[in-house]
Amino acid sequence: MESPAVEIVDLVKRYGGTTAIDGLTFNAARGAVTAVLGPNGAGKTSTLEICEGFRRADGGEVKVLGLDPSRPELRARVGVMLQAGGVPPATRCGQWLRLMARFHAHPLDPAALLERLGLTEHARTPYRRLSGGQQQRVSLAGAVIGRPELVFLDEPTAGLDPQARHACWELVRDLRANGVSVVLTTHHMDEAEKLSDQIVIIDRGRVVAEGTPSSLTGAERQLRFRARPGLCLDELLAALPAGSSAKESPAGHYIIEGQVAPGLLATVTTWCAAEGVSTEDLSIERRTLEDVFLELTGRELR
Numbered sequence: 001m002e003s004p005a006v007e008i009v010d011l012v013k014r015y016g017g018t019t020a021i022d023g024l025t026f027n028a029a030r031g032a033v034t035a036v037l038g039p040n041g042a043g044k045t046s047t048l049e050i051c052e053g054f055r056r057a058d059g060g061e062v063k064v065l066g067l068d069p070s071r072p073e074l075r076a077r078v079g080v081m082l083q084a085g086g087v088p089p090a091t092r093c094g095q096w097l098r099l100m101a102r103f104h105a106h107p108l109d110p111a112a113l114l115e116r117l118g119l120t121e122h123a124r125t126p127y128r129r130l131s132g133g134q135q136q137r138v139s140l141a142g143a144v145i146g147r148p149e150l151v152f153l154d155e156p157t158a159g160l161d162p163q164a165r166h167a168c169w170e171l172v173r174d175l176r177a178n179g180v181s182v183v184l185t186t187h188h189m190d191e192a193e194k195l196s197d198q199i200v201i202i203d204r205g206r207v208v209a210e211g212t213p214s215s216l217t218g219a220e221r222q223l224r225f226r227a228r229p230g231l232c233l234d235e236l237l238a239a240l241p242a243g244s245s246a247k248e249s250p251a252g253h254y255i256i257e258g259q260v261a262p263g264l265l266a267t268v269t270t271w272c273a274a275e276g277v278s279t280e281d282l283s284i285e286r287r288t289l290e291d292v293f294l295e296l297t298g299r300e301l302r
């Protein structure tokens, strides 16, 4: 049987006294997009860097395309986009991409890739003079130029404008359509929900949840609205069907869960009207991935 694209078992990584990865275990399937999510400092970049062969683990086992990440033959089969560029500052991006293409047996056409990522007019600009978002796109181009079997993308859309973000998503979808395995990190929950087949949420170096986007968000719907902070939720709950729950999170944002039946909306609006409470953005929707993420990883800053 073919091995997963990435197999991680009981991974441990320490930096001095800090345990950045603390017994991490998950697989990324072949031909799928796997998003690794987690708060700042959760251990995402460390994990990717170990998979990419740039860092050594202190414990556990990692296999990439069935091989130890240090194996040199992986360089031709795996594309890597680092968080911090990895492109020589004085090099013109077109020249750099053509050079990268020469290292591969069947590369993509550098000019077509530059065009696709909106970089054609910057092809002669030294990397250091490009904007942050343009530099990101050059790094992304470098990760895919060699038609890899597996691509690691560390926050590929951080700092990109909406147009470039969409171009990046299209590129990821094309990679997947061509059977390429993609492992990416992102802080954009909407992006993870739209792009990925599998999501792994990590916190403090451990997996706290994994599954498809819909298995994580669940089928249950919620009623949400905004109103002035500090409504008396006990009174509201008394008007709702038994088994309902109501919470205010964050201040002024209300979420009602339970049997979201047709009459619920009427009950809530009637209660609000009787209390002289004006509501905004009243909607019935499924939990978002961001809700799940915040529930699992908390709201305190890291």
Ligand SMILES: Nc1ncnc2c1ncn2[C@@H]1O[C@H](COP(=O)(O)OP(=O)(O)OP(=O)(O)O)[C@@H](O)[C@H]1O
Residues within 6 Å of the ligand: 015, 018, 019, 020, 038, 039, 040, 041, 042, 043, 044, 045, 046, 047
């Ligand atoms: N080279 C290093 N030396 C010391 N500590 C490090 C080093 N690299 C990472 N760390 C620490 O390891 C932990 C995990 O860092 P890592 O960069 O893997 O997190 P991350 O999930 O990618 O975070 P972010 O979302 O902010 O990019 C953090 O506490 C960080 O401070």
